[in-house]
Each structure stands twice: as structure tokens, then as C-alpha cells.
Amino acid sequence: MSDASQTNSIATSATSTPSTPTSATSTAAKPELSALTLGFIPLLDAALLVIAREGGFFESEGIEVTLSRENAWSTLRDKVAAGMLDGAHMLAPMPLAMSLGLSRAPCETLAPIVLSRHGxxxxxxxxxxxxxxxxxxxxxxxxxxxxxxxxxxxxxxxxxxxxxxxxxxxxxxxxxxxxxxxxxxxxxxxxxxxxxxxxxxxxxxxxxxxxxxxxxxxxxxxxxxxxxxxxxxxxxxxxxMPGHPEKVLGVTASWARRYPSTLAALVRALQAAADWLHSAADAMPRTRGWLALPPYLDRSMSHLDQQPLNNPTADLRIGDELRPRLTDFIVLAQQLQPLLEMRDRQIDSPTVEACYSAVHFDAATHQ
CATH class of the missing domain: 3.40.190.10 (Periplasmic binding protein-like II)
Structure with a gap:
């Protein structure tokens, strides 16, 4: 787990917290971890993590989350696999690639929630x-x-x-x-x-x-x-690729087994953040303001001051259909297959199903 004092950690305190839905912590099991660190790459589709941190949705679930900005996907991948990060904002195919041992030693990894599509x-x-x-x-x-x-x-x-x-x-x-x-x-x-x-x-x-x-x-x-x-x-x-999942929350399977209630709290907090983003009248400008903070995207956001995050330039969809749909990821795996064949590898269905099962999302949200 990352030390909160590391140079690229983000521990910006939440300000002007939005009204949050009633917390589920009163009926759900208490999270095993009270503090954890999640990695992200500075992109607009990290918005749900930032909203949940700055808007107090993680706190409402009884967890203190530090967000650690990473500059390369390979660095983020390796830190999750090594346990230096509890989880991370990940490319949709990354949990599968990690589980199959593509570009590094195999590490069984799960995607319990979809953070964004397109973008x-x-x-x-x-x-x-x-x-x-x-x-x-x-x-x-x-x-x-x-x-x-x-x-x-x-x-x-x-x-x-x-x-x-x-x-x-x-x-x-x-x-x-x-x-x-x-x-x-x-x-x-x-x-x-x-x-x-x-x-x-x-x-x-x-x-x-x-x-x-x-x-x-x-x-x-x-x-x-x-x-x-x-x-x-x-x-x-x-x-x-219309409708394709773009980013997910990724955690190792061993972490999910060890901290199931903490994972459920993460899922509920991100769902609450998505609900707020889609319903609050001032959600878009406030989210832009949070993303533009120095620990997150900083000045790379300045040209988007007056645009919604889901502007037509990229049709980014944040927090739409958070529950993983296995059919989406089967299609994604099929599109990856030619790249694997270059390495004499094949994708097997059980691995895809294990990576992108909705079981953790359903358990957290009681679906």
C-alpha cells in the first residue's frame, strides 16, 4: 500500500462537500481498511475518483482515500501488482492483460466497476x-x-x-x-x-x-x-468503437478476497459520485474545478473551462452503466485476439469472465 507521504500522492482535502445520498455503511459490513491509496492517470475519465474524494463520497462510506497520480500506465500496473496501490483507474483491457501476464508476470486482476466509456x-x-x-x-x-x-x-x-x-x-x-x-x-x-x-x-x-x-x-x-x-x-x-468501455476500477483478485467490504465501499462511493454527477445542477462546473486542481489535471484543463466533460469532441461518458456487462468485455477481448496471436497467445473465456464479472458490483449494491 502506498505511503501517503510519497511525492506524487494526493491528499487534497475536500471543500464545499456536496450533499451525498444516505450512506449504506449503517447496514453494510464495516470496511476492513480505513485508509487506502488508489492510482490514476491524469485524464478526464478519472473524474469519478476525484468526485468521490473531493465530494466526500468515500468518506461517507467510512474510508479515507488518497489519490496517487501516476504518469504511465506501466508504472500504475506494476504498483497495483506489487501492492503499492490498493487499486487504480485502469484501461479497460488492462485487468485482462495483467491476468494473462502480457508485458509482465501474471497477476489475477478484476474490474468490479466501469468508470467511463468513449473519450x-x-x-x-x-x-x-x-x-x-x-x-x-x-x-x-x-x-x-x-x-x-x-x-x-x-x-x-x-x-x-x-x-x-x-x-x-x-x-x-x-x-x-x-x-x-x-x-x-x-x-x-x-x-x-x-x-x-x-x-x-x-x-x-x-x-x-x-x-x-x-x-x-x-x-x-x-x-x-x-x-x-x-x-x-x-x-x-x-x-x-461505439459504446466501448474505456476505463474501469482495477484491483487484484487477492486484494478483493482480503478486503471484500472495503471493495464494496469503493463501489458504493463511486456509484454515489456518478449519481451526483448526473443529477446535481452544479455538478459539471464543480467537477471541472476539482479536476483542474494541481494534484489532478492542473493547467491541462484550462482550455475546457466552458465546456461540459462530455463535449462532442470526444463523446466522453463518465459514470454511465457502471455495472460491468460481460458481453462488452467479450467483444473487447475478441478485438484484442489478433494482437495476442502475434505472440502465439489465446484468450480463454474463463479468464475474461473472472476479470469482468459483475459479482462484486452486485454484492455492493445488492442487485
């Missing part, structure tokens, strides 16, 4: 986005075909270096979305482009410095690149 954009540098329209004006396929035409022209002119495109983690929806978008233009992701992994907070600067030529990432980084005239949004993940 990603594909961004290209102005050099490669020439002639492309915004996603609201055209289809993802049209812009992908324009990229193919540009790449063909460059080959004819003797240019041989492929564009370098970044995604956030090899086992992520961003990787799948980028490959799907390229396929719409009949662009081979193995030969026609170079795909690299890069932490979300590095994307905009890497594009500006010419280290990469484009990326697929969650908000606010895509809209920030466009706001700063560093790149142009050419496709939305919501159009490429």
Missing part, C-alpha cells in the same frame, strides 16, 4: 492532417483514406520513413482504435506506420517536438493539442 481522439500533426476535415464534418474512413493517399504520394517522391503514431499502452482501446482507423484507409499498421507507446501527458509535447506524428489518447490531451495548434483531431474513438 478518445485520433490526432495528427498538421503535416499529415492536410486536407482532412473535422470528425463532425466527415467520416473516420474519409480521413483515413486521405492519409493513405498522402503516404502513397510520399513513397512516390522517395520518402521512406513511415509516420510514427503513439498509443498509450500496447493493451489498450487506444491501440485498437488506432489500428481500426488505419484499416479504414487500407493502411497496414505493421509496414506503413510505426506504432509506439507513450504516456498520455507526454503526447502533446512529443507531437510539438516532432518526436511523433500523431496519437490516439483520452481527453483532455487530444483537444489540448488542437487548442495549441500542435495537431488536428481527425477521428473520434466513439465513431470507431
Amino acid at each position: 478518445n481522439t485520433v490526432v495528427l500533426s498538421e503535416r499529415y492532417a492536410e486536407g482532412m476535415l473535422s470528425p463532425s464534418q466527415t467520416s473516420p474512413a474519409d480521413n483515413a483514406r486521405k492519409l493513405r493517399q498522402l503516404l502513397d504520394q510520399r513513397r512516390l517522391s522517395g520518402a521512406i520513413s513511415p509516420p510514427r503514431l503513439a498509443m498509450v499502452y500496447p493493451w489498450s482501446c487506444q491501440h485498437l482504435l488506432l489500428r481500426r482507423w488505419l484499416s479504414l484507409g487500407d493502411i497496414d499498421p505493421q509496414d506503413s506506420v510505426e506504432l509506439v507507446a507513450l504516456p498520455p501527458p507526454r503526447m502533446v509535447d512529443a507531437l510539438r517536438e516532432g518526436q511523433i506524428d500523431g496519437f490516439c489518447v483520452g481527453e483532455p490531451w487530444g483537444s489540448l493539442a488542437q487548442h495549441r495548434d500542435v495537431g488536428r483531431i481527425v477521428a473520434r474513438g466513439a465513431d470507431l
